[in-house]
Amino acid sequence: MIRIAIAGSDVTACAEPGTSLLTALQRAAYPVATSCGGSATCGLCRLAVTSGRELLTPLVPAEITHLGSIAKVLGLRLACQARCLGAGDVRVEVPEIEDVAARKARKAERLRAQRDRGGPR
Numbered sequence: 850m851i852r853i854a855i856a857g858s859d860v861t862a863c864a865e866p867g868t869s870l871l872t873a874l875q876r877a878a879y880p881v882a883t884s885c886g887g888s889a890t891c892g893l894c895r896l897a898v899t900s901g902r903e904l905l906t907p908l909v910p911a912e913i914t915h916l917g918s919i920a921k922v923l924g925l926r927l928a929c930q931a932r933c934l935g936a937g938d939v940r941v942e943v944p945e946i947e948d949v950a951a952r953k954a955r956k957a958e959r960l961r962a963q964r965d966r967g968g969p970r
């Protein structure tokens with residue numbers, strides 16, 4: 850069993866060997882961005898593994914595609930592709946899920962304000 854601690858959160862996920870970080874975090878009701886459902890195509894589930902990297906499967910080519918060749922150095926992973934091995938403790942940093950609707954509303958408001966001032970400056 851692997852225990853997955855999430856930086857900045859009280860949530861701890863547990864996972865059996867073979868379970869992806871995405872599945873483990875979702876089972877613990879911790880939000881992780883995804884639009885592909887775990888097929889390694891959206892790249893939204895990226896996170897940083899800050900300790901316990903050796904308890905996860907190695908990077909796969911799809912992760913290099915989404916995260917770049919620096920991923921291994923920085924500990925970046927796609928949560929849907931990193932699977933647990935053995936037992937121990939892993940610590941991850943999971944980015945907040947961006948509220949796309951709120952971002953679009955802010956952009957629309959900014960564009961309205963620019964238009965009201967007579968155009969972009």
Ligand code: FES
Nearest residue numbers: 887889892894929
């Ligand atoms: S969930 Fe889409 S790439 Fe991992």
